[in-house]
Amino acid sequence: MKGISYRRYGGPEVLEYGEVRDPKVGPDQVLVKVRAAAVNPVDWKCREGRLDAVLDAVFPVVPGWDVSGVVVRPGVSVTEFAPGDEVIGYCREDFLSRGTFAEYVAAPVRTLARKPRNLSFEQAAGLPLxxxxxxxxxxxxxxxxxxxxxxxxxxxxxxxxxxxxxxxxxxxxxxxxxxxxxxxxxxxxxxxxxxxxxxxxxxxxxxxxxxxxxxxxxxxxxxxxxxxxxxxxxxxxxxxxxxxxxxxxxxxCFVRPDAEDLTRLTELVEQGAVSVPVQETFPLERTADAHRLSQEGRTRGKIVVTVDPGGEGS
CATH class of the missing domain: 3.40.50.720 (NAD(P)-binding Rossmann-like Domain)
Incomplete structure (x- = not known):
């Protein structure tokens, strides 16, 4: 599958677009076809090695923790989601390796919630983290x-x-x-x-x-x-x-994945109490440019990378 990865810590130039390994789907994971993934400051901080003291990096690392997409296959112990469900997630694990800037991600079920019906996939990707x-x-x-x-x-x-x-x-x-x-x-x-x-x-x-x-x-x-x-x-x-x-x-405070909290956010969005401003979107192959924009620190709302914007291949 296509994705973004880096083989060493460094600046945006270490991000490579190309083939990355297909994810294995564990019992408590959900295979998600990624439609969009948001960029957060923690993404480039991880890429620069600033979190190396607390998170092991298993290179090559596919970056990204935010995702919106469509369930392809739930793990054998997962009952919360079925193929075709539209979901969002803050897919953080306690190491760096299997991120969301790729065509598919195996997301722990504890990190996922139903996607707000009134948001596009691009907007929804900016909500979780x-x-x-x-x-x-x-x-x-x-x-x-x-x-x-x-x-x-x-x-x-x-x-x-x-x-x-x-x-x-x-x-x-x-x-x-x-x-x-x-x-x-x-x-x-x-x-x-x-x-x-x-x-x-x-x-x-x-x-x-x-x-x-x-x-x-x-x-x-x-x-x-x-x-x-x-x-x-x-x-x-x-x-x-x-x-x-x-x-x-x-x-x-450091944010933690919480499906109940994420579901509450979905409810607030669907009630019209919360919207997700998106400043700019980039195609997957331009993730390095998205990182550069994030590092400027002057964004209004979210920066989002589109992976499968039209739903092709889902």
Whole structure:
């Protein structure tokens, strides 16, 4: 089958398009015909070897954890899905090797849920990792409640754009940092935009003089440190970007596959509470260009790679 792989850590140039090994389908796995796969920052961080301390790489590595596609064959112990079912998944395993940037992926059943009926395959591919990250931080780590105020950093990005919508659906007031060009976009998602950079603390204080109840940090560094001083008494802080948050009494979060949470996200999408903004799509053979765009760090919504866009061969 055709796919993307890399044989060593490095920059986008190590990504190769060509033949990759066909996946074996274990008892608890589902063979999925890939229609689209989303690019996330963790993909290029893995490619550069930044997660080598926690994830073994079995080369050649097929990258990618996000997928939308059609079930071809469930494993012998799988009863949740049948051939022809349209699914999405955050197909992370505890090693790097069998990713989603290929024509087929053998996805652990624990990582899959039904695809939202009202999304294209391209949009649906952008939901799992970013959506689960946003949902698990807001609901489980921050325990965000109706009527509270939450500050979401990088509110126009892949995770941030979904976090704004989920927080608004929960009944929270959402303040979101974004560049000036993305302010209208953040408003459209249900947030109150504020420009990031120097003077951020003062701008947020003008909007929330008593402080914010929760901060969802996706940036780290100075942004995280500024956020500490913006918390109301008993305010909560969570970061997906910087373990320094632990020293400030906050939570350091890493998203985990969860079929129940992913099903809840599907429900929110079908209810119209959450949409998945897609900035740009690339064909599979241009995955390296998709990685380069992601690394620029100025995306609005998701970057998606189409693998079998018209359903040929499914």
């Amino acid at each position: 970013a959506g689960l990250t946003a949902y698990q931080v807001l609901v489980k780590a921050l325990n965000l409640k109706r009527g509270e105020t939450v500050l979401v950093h990088a509110a126009a990005g892949g995770v941030g754009s979904l976090a704004v919508q989920i927080a608004a659906h929960l009944g929270a007031r959402v303040i979101g940092t974004a560049s000036e060009r993305n302010h209208a976009h953040v408003r459209g998602l249900g947030g109150e935009p504020v420009t990031y950079g120097e003077g951020l603390g003062e701008r947020v204080r003008r909007l929330a003089p008593e402080g914010v109840d929760a901060v969802f940090d996706t940036v780290g560094g100075d942004t995280l440190r500024t956020s500490v001083g913006l918390l109301a008494p008993k305010g909560r802080l969570a970061s997906i970007a910087d373990p320094e948050v632990l020293g400030h009494g906050g939570r350091y």
